Amino acid sequence: MAALDTVLAKIDANLESALGRLFKLVEIPSISTDPAYAGDCTKAAEWLAAELNSIGCEASVRPTAGHPMIVGQAKAKRPDVPHVLFYGHYDVQPPDPLDLWETPPFEPRIAETKTGKQIVGRGVADDKGQLMTFLEACRAFKETGGLPCHITFFLEGEEETGSPSLPAFLAENAAELKADMALVCDTGMWDKETPAITIMLRGLVLEEVVIHAASRDLHSGIFGGAAVNPIHVLARIIAGLHDDKGRVTLPGFYNGVTELPEEIAEQWRALRLRGSDFLGGVGLSVPAGEQGRDILEMVWSRPTCDVNGILGGYTGKGSKTVLPAQASAKFSFRLVGSQDPDKIAGAFRAFVKESLPADCRAEFISHGASGALQLPFSSQALSLARRALEAEWGKEPVLAGCGGSIPVVGAFKQDLGMDTLMIGFGLEDDRMHSPNEKYELSSFHKGTRSWARVLNALAL
Amino acid sequence: MAALDTVLAKIDANLESALGRLFKLVEIPSISTDPAYAGDCTKAAEWLAAELNSIGCEASVRPTAGHPMIVGQAKAKRPDVPHVLFYGHYDVQPPDPLDLWETPPFEPRIAETKTGKQIVGRGVADDKGQLMTFLEACRAFKETGGLPCHITFFLEGEEETGSPSLPAFLAENAAELKADMALVCDTGMWDKETPAITIMLRGLVLEEVVIHAASRDLHSGIFGGAAVNPIHVLARIIAGLHDDKGRVTLPGFYNGVTELPEEIAEQWRALRLRGSDFLGGVGLSVPAGEQGRDILEMVWSRPTCDVNGILGGYTGKGSKTVLPAQASAKFSFRLVGSQDPDKIAGAFRAFVKESLPADCRAEFISHGASGALQLPFSSQALSLARRALEAEWGKEPVLAGCGGSIPVVGAFKQDLGMDTLMIGFGLEDDRMHSPNEKYELSSFHKGTRSWARVLNALAL
Numbered sequence: 001m002a003a004l005d006t007v008l009a010k011i012d013a014n015l016e017s018a019l020g021r022l023f024k025l026v027e028i029p030s031i032s033t034d035p036a037y038a039g040d041c042t043k044a045a046e047w048l049a050a051e052l053n054s055i056g057c058e059a060s061v062r063p064t065a066g067h068p069m070i071v072g073q074a075k076a077k078r079p080d081v082p083h084v085l086f087y088g089h090y091d092v093q094p095p096d097p098l099d100l101w102e103t104p105p106f107e108p109r110i111a112e113t114k115t116g117k118q119i120v121g122r123g124v125a126d127d128k129g130q131l132m133t134f135l136e137a138c139r140a141f142k143e144t145g146g147l148p149c150h151i152t153f154f155l156e157g158e159e160e161t162g163s164p165s166l167p168a169f170l171a172e173n174a175a176e177l178k179a180d181m182a183l184v185c186d187t188g189m190w191d192k193e194t195p196a197i198t199i200m201l202r203g204l205v206l207e208e209v210v211i212h213a214a215s216r217d218l219h220s221g222i223f224g225g226a227a228v229n230p231i232h233v234l235a236r237i238i239a240g241l242h243d244d245k246g247r248v249t250l251p252g253f254y255n256g257v258t259e260l261p262e263e264i265a266e267q268w269r270a271l272r273l274r275g276s277d278f279l280g281g282v283g284l285s286v287p288a289g290e291q292g293r294d295i296l297e298m299v300w301s302r303p304t305c306d307v308n309g310i311l312g313g314y315t316g317k318g319s320k321t322v323l324p325a326q327a328s329a330k331f332s333f334r335l336v337g338s339q340d341p342d343k344i345a346g347a348f349r350a351f352v353k354e355s356l357p358a359d360c361r362a363e364f365i366s367h368g369a370s371g372a373l374q375l376p377f378s379s380q381a382l383s384l385a386r387r388a389l390e391a392e393w394g395k396e397p398v399l400a401g402c403g404g405s406i407p408v409v410g411a412f413k414q415d416l417g418m419d420t421l422m423i424g425f426g427l428e429d430d431r432m433h434s435p436n437e438k439y440e441l442s443s444f445h446k447g448t449r450s451w452a453r454v455l456n457a458l459a460l
Numbered sequence: 461m462a463a464l465d466t467v468l469a470k471i472d473a474n475l476e477s478a479l480g481r482l483f484k485l486v487e488i489p490s491i492s493t494d495p496a497y498a499g500d501c502t503k504a505a506e507w508l509a510a511e512l513n514s515i516g517c518e519a520s521v522r523p524t525a526g527h528p529m530i531v532g533q534a535k536a537k538r539p540d541v542p543h544v545l546f547y548g549h550y551d552v553q554p555p556d557p558l559d560l561w562e563t564p565p566f567e568p569r570i571a572e573t574k575t576g577k578q579i580v581g582r583g584v585a586d587d588k589g590q591l592m593t594f595l596e597a598c599r600a601f602k603e604t605g606g607l608p609c610h611i612t613f614f615l616e617g618e619e620e621t622g623s624p625s626l627p628a629f630l631a632e633n634a635a636e637l638k639a640d641m642a643l644v645c646d647t648g649m650w651d652k653e654t655p656a657i658t659i660m661l662r663g664l665v666l667e668e669v670v671i672h673a674a675s676r677d678l679h680s681g682i683f684g685g686a687a688v689n690p691i692h693v694l695a696r697i698i699a700g701l702h703d704d705k706g707r708v709t710l711p712g713f714y715n716g717v718t719e720l721p722e723e724i725a726e727q728w729r730a731l732r733l734r735g736s737d738f739l740g741g742v743g744l745s746v747p748a749g750e751q752g753r754d755i756l757e758m759v760w761s762r763p764t765c766d767v768n769g770i771l772g773g774y775t776g777k778g779s780k781t782v783l784p785a786q787a788s789a790k791f792s793f794r795l796v797g798s799q800d801p802d803k804i805a806g807a808f809r810a811f812v813k814e815s816l817p818a819d820c821r822a823e824f825i826s827h828g829a830s831g832a833l834q835l836p837f838s839s840q841a842l843s844l845a846r847r848a849l850e851a852e853w854g855k856e857p858v859l860a861g862c863g864g865s866i867p868v869v870g871a872f873k874q875d876l877g878m879d880t881l882m883i884g885f886g887l888e889d890d891r892m893h894s895p896n897e898k899y900e901l902s903s904f905h906k907g908t909r910s911w912a913r914v915l916n917a918l919a920l
Contacts, residue, residue, distance in 0.1 A: 202681065206779045215743030216560075219893045220766050221662065221864020224794050225758040226738060228748035231767040231789075235698035242692065278686060279819075283675030286818035288688035298685040306684050307691040308782050313769035314790065318493035318621050319666045319827035320553060321792050321864070322768050322893055329691075330774065332781055334684050358746035359739075367779035404681020404781070 003145065004456045010140040011448050018136045018448065019110070019119070021051065025090070025128050026108040026121040032067055032091035032161050041067040041157045044090045048155055051135060055142045057153060062173075064165035067091060067157035071176060074138070076147045081459040082381075083150040085179040085418065087408055088131030088186065089159035092123035093433045100435035110441065115192070117441035125430035129439035130185040130447070131155065133425060137451035148459035152179050156408075159186075163407060170415045181381055182412045185451075187424035190271070190398040192440060195389040195450065198422035199375040199382065200301060200401040201409060203335030205344050206367035209234070209352055210328040213360050217313075218323040228359050230327040231312045237355045238329065241305050246290040248305045248333075250347040256338035260301055261377050264399050268296045271398065300401025304334040330367070334403060341369035370410050375419055381458060385421055388453035392446055423454065463605065467912045470600040475905055478596045479570075479579070481511065482904070485550070485588050486568040486581040492527055492551035492621045501527040501617045504550040508615055511595060515602045517613060522633075524625035527551060527617035531636060534598070536607045541919040543610040545639035545878065547868050548591025548646065549619035552583035553893045560895035570901065575652070577901035585890035589899035590645040590907070591615065593885060597911035608919035612639050616868070619646075622666055622828025623867050630875045641841055642872045645911070647884035650731070650858040652900065655849040655910065657842065657857050658882035659835040660761065663795030664865035665804050666827035669694070669812055670788040673820050677773075678783040688819050690787040691772040697815045698789065701765050706750045708765045708793075710807040716798035720761055721837070727859060728756045741889055760861025764794040790827070794863060801829035830867040833880075841881050841918060848913040849883070852906060883914065 011018075030044035031037040045061045045068040052059035052072040059072025070090075095105035103109055108121030119129060141147045154177055158165055170177065187198045211230040218227050243249050260268070275287035275295040289298035298304075312327025314320035333344050345366065352362050375382055382399075389397040402422075412418045425443035426432065471478075490504035491497040505521045505528040512519035512532040519532025530550075555565035563569055568581030579589060601607045614637055618625055630637060647658040671690040678687050703709050720728075735747035735755040749758035772787025774780035793804050805826065812822050835842060837859075849857045862882070872878040885907035891897045 204681075204781070206781075208779070213744065216891070217894045218742060219864065220764075220768060220792055221664075221794065221862070222888065222892070223739075223742070223759065224766050224792070224863055225749040225762055225764040226735065226747045226755055227742065227744055228746075229766050231770050232698060232702070235695040235767070235770075238692060238695035239699035275686065279683075282678060282683070282687065284673065284687055284819045286688075287686045288817060288819070289685040295686055299683065302685055304680075304685040306680050306689050306783060307695070307773065308680060308780060309773035309775045309784075310691050310695075310770055310787065311775040313767065314554075314556075315769045315771040315788075316494065316554070319668070319790055319792070320493065320620075320768055320893070321664070321666075323766060324769075327770065328775075330779055332680055332684070332779070334681070357748060359744040359748070402681070403684055404679065 004453065006144045007140045007452045007456070008449055010144050011136065011452060014136065014140060015445055018132070022119070022129060022132045022444070023108045025132065026123055027106055029106045030091050030157060031094050032158050034094060038067065041091060045070050045157055048090055052153055055135070055139045059153060064169060066165045069157070069169055070153065070155040071173065072153035074147055074151045074153070076150050076459065081149050082181070083152070083179040084458065085152045085154055085177060085182045085412070086134050087154050087182060087184050088134065089127045089156050090131070091157040091160050092126070092128070093160050095122045095435070097435065102436055111438070118438040119441060119444060120436060120438045122437055124439040125426045125437055126432040127159070127186050129444055130424055130426065133444060133447035134183070134185055134451050136448040137455060140452060141455070148455050152177060166408060166411060170411055174416060178416050179418060182409070182418045182420040184406065184409060184420050184422045185424050186406065187402065187422045188426035188428065189424070189443070190400065192427060192442065193393065194395050195393045195397040196400040197382065197385055197389065197397050198400045198402050200336065201373040201405055202303070202401070202403050203339065203341055203370045203372035204405050205333040205335065205341045205369045207331045207345055207348055208328065208365040208367060209331065210326055210363040211360055212326045212363060214323065214325050217325050220321040220323045223323055227323050228357055229323050230360060231324065233355070233357060233360055234310070234312065234327045234329055237352055238307055240355060246288070248303065250344070250351055252343065252347055253303065255343070256340065257303055258337050260297070264377070267399060268294060271296065296401070299403040301336055303336050303339060306332050308332050335372045337372060337374065339372060341371050345369055370405065373409055373413055375421065379419065381421055384457040384460070385423065385454050388457040389423070389450055392450045392453050423450070425450070464912065464916045466604045467600045468909050470604050471596065471908050471912060474596065474600060478592070478908065482579070482584070482589060482592045483568045485592065486583055487566055489566045489582070490551050490617060491554050492618050494554060498527065501551060505530050505617055508550055512613055515595070515599045519613060522629070524629055526625040529617070529625070529629055530613065530615040531633065532613035534607055534611045534613070536610050536919065541609050542641070543612070543639040544918065545612045545614055545637060545642045545872070546594050547614050547642055547644045548594065549587045549616050550591070551617040551620050552586065552588070553620050555582045555895070557895065562896055571898065578898040579901060579904060580896060580898045582897055584899040585886045585897055586892040587619065587646045589904055590884050590886060593904060593907035594643070594645050594911050596908040597915065600912060601915070608915050612637060619868070624828065626868060626871055627875070630871050634876055638876050639878060642869070642878045642880040644866060644869055644880050644882045645884045646866050647862055647882045648886035648888065649903070650860065652887060652902065653853065654855050655853045655857040656860040657845055657849070658860050658862045658884070659837070659842070660861040661833045661866055661869055661882070662763070662863050663799065663801055663830045663832040663870065664867065665793040665795065665801045665829045667791045667805060667808055668788065668825040668827060669791065670786055670823040671820055672786045672823060674783065674785050677785050680781040680783050683783055687783050688817055689783050690820060691784065693815070693817060693820055694770070694772065694787045694789055697812055698767055700815065706748065708763065710804070710811055712803060712807055713763065716800065717763055718797050720757070724859065728754065731756070731858070756861070759863040761796055763796050763799060766792050768792050794865070796832045799832060801831050805829055828867070830865055830870050833870045833873060835879055835881070839879060844917040845881055845883060845914050848917040849910055852910045852913050883910065885910070
């Protein structure tokens with residue numbers, strides 16, 4: 001452990017220069033969605049490749065149809081250590097609305113607050129500050145003797161636009177990118193003092209349905225009472241998808257959904273998060289999901305069915321006495337455990353078809369399907385990372401779920417056969433995607449130290 | 461009867477110029493529900509006032525809080541003849557969806573079909589073509605010696621939006637508008653060869669509901685499973701409004717709904733209309749209304765509840781994993797017998813409020829409410845009109861119900877104490893409110909002749 005102490009001391013000594021490097025990266029306005037900033041995206045990629053080379057990594061900028069990727073390889077001194085892939089993204093959201101920023105978004109600064117120092121600027125939390133915690137940990141290893149693991153660095157510049165170039169790039173460079181496991185630093189902590197490891201991501205099935213009835217829109221005075229109304233048909237389908245206890249009624253829907261291991265259930269209960277705390281910020285107070293479930297289960301470990309959009313008939317101002325020829329809705333299912341996305345989509349379509357009255361037909365459009373991802377509870381890397389984080393923060397890390405999807409993690413599993421350890425130091429109030437985005441200085445400093453501990457632990 | 465023959469011959473001679481006048485009116489896009497077309501509504505009103513003045517009527521455009529009314533007075537040569545009020549409306553429905561029109565909706569044309577010539581354009585059947593049959597009959601009388609009855613013309617421009625300005629206008633101008641009876645040309649024939657007189661009209665209650673939930677749109681990954689979804693709430697409300705037998709579930713909804721007199725029930729049965737016949741033209745086959753009712757009852761003498769439009773969340777291309785802050789729907793109730801519109805609206809709002817889960821609130825917008833109406837079966841005018849129509853068409857007219865509402869007929873009864881004779885020449889396949897709306901040339905021509913016969917009969 002003497003070696004680790006040396007690395008941690010180096011990280012502490014490097015803090016000022018590390019902040020200077022982060023500021024340089026934040027100053028590059030690498031806004032991926034706006035073509036006007038394509039040059040800045042390339043500049044950020046080149047800056048990162050140079051940064052990686054400066055810590056002994058063989059890194060290069062790889063062009064794509066969109067913004068470039070960076071791939072770099074660095075070897076540990078010892079050959080018999082794990083090989084990890086580290087993923088991050090250098091692109092950022094547009095800073096609009098500009099007038100709400102207290103200082104210019106691409107002129108990073110340290111802000112003093114009552115609760116400590118914060119780094120302020122576009123991208124400091126999402127994801128430049130986070131990815132630099134990992135690079136700074138690697139720099140400290142390099143400056144004190146060498147890396148403890150073999151590391152492949154993989155940084156992209158299209159995360160904020162849905163990573164359009166990612167699938168093809170993974171497929172074409174699979175051999176180069178494959179490692180024993182992936183590390184992703186794009187998630188958050190439980191709170192400012194409590195670290196978290198995200199071990200489950202919900203999957204997502206996206207289905208659009210169009211209910212077709214009459215061959216044209218009808219006058220409700222002439223046909224009302226006789227003609228089937230596709231809005232009613234759709235409403236009955238939607239209403240029939242949940243029972244009175246908030247459970248989804250599709251046959252087989254809960255196949256593959258298991259109860260949490262008692263250890264995790266106990267940990268979540270101990271967090272004592274009330275539904276009203278979770279929902280209060282958006283004007284709600286009562287959890288509307290499955291009865292008998294805690295709020296964290298509802299959003300992290302239980303599957304859902306939601307309608308994200310519905311449209312039918314006349315929706316302009318005033319009224320129109322029309323019986324529409326069709327009505328449509330967009331459904332999304334959040335999946336957990338080993339729920340099979342294709343079976344869920346199939347059960348949904350069968351349910352819709354069985355719900356159709358005479359003279360109606362359903363048209364289905366898939367907008368994608370992906371299963372849930374779960375890091376095996378028994379994973380040795382998970383155990384090692386938990387102990388490493390606890391050593392840094394003095395608190396057991398929360399083993400968290402994430403209700404949304406992180407597509408690259410799914411791609412690593414499906415295409416490269418790798419599990420991913422998701423560790424990040426963002427906070428709920430970091431104003432990601434909003435004006436005055438910030439990243440706690442403690443997240444940056446202790447995050448860097450955390451990665452040093454995790455890499456060290458994985459190599460033992 | 462020689463005088464009548466002269467009038468009928470004049471109508472025949474005028475047909476081409478009459479069509480030209482109708483086209484001018486149809487070319488004005490007087491869409492009452494869309495504020496962008498307010499100027500066109502006024503233009504249509506001014507055009508009609510000028511038209512009335514050109515046939516010797518003293519007519520003027522009367523401003524209202526909404527679209528203007530037209531009132532005109534024309535005297536018969538003989539003083540001791542009945543005084544009738546003729547009502548029509550110059551406003552039309554929006555033409556959407558525009559891409560389904562074969563030719564632009566406000567560029568009327570004559571289409572040649574296997575079964576005869578048709579006039580095509582928005583409003584040709586509802587109600588511009590119909591009201592012009594009456595005006596053209598009056599023109600022919602004027603050009604051949606004078607009108608047989610005293611006539612008050614009363615044309616409005618808000619019929620398609622529930623006639624919001626009508627009640628106040630009738631109250632303020634009651635003395636000027638009061639006549640012995642009213643004539644309304646906004647109804648249909650039984651079929652292309654068989655005329656009809658409409659003796660019952662369903663009422664209409666129009667209610668819009670907005671369900672509000674969270675204070676902003678939410679990410680369904682973060683909040684899905686915990687936050688209430690207003691689309692689901694709305695779907696449950698809609699689904700709960702009918703039972704499994706197609707009856708409306710609102711408490712007290714059927715108060716005031718009575719069974720048909722046997723004489724009328726027998727006439728309707730004798731028409732031997734099957735549900736599949738009625739619905740076949742619009743791609744349907746099975747009546748979807750109250751179980752155990754004949755098709756004509758469903759659409760003429762039974763009340764309904766329908767959703768005419770629904771909107772919530774993301775409805776563009778692809779998918780968006782959003783839980784919307786709100787969802788809305790437009791409801792319409794068709795009323796019969798002595799159902800009380802205010803009580804129906806009240807029962808509906810109470811039902812919605814009782815259906816709301818925690819954290820949701822409902823916003824209500826009324827788009828109008830009117831009761832059902834029935835013409836006394838013993839009316840002498842009804843007998844005279846039946847004989848006049850039989851003379852023109854060679855067939856006994858059907859005494860019909862009408863599923864749609866004509867609120868003004870209720871107002872004439874309630875506010876001015878007048879019964880209304882509803883005679884019109886629309887057909888079921890006229891595509892009213894839909895793309896490619898049409899009006900048979902025979903309806904326009906023989907309709908004009910029919911009005912000449914009816915006016916002549918009423919004066920004898």
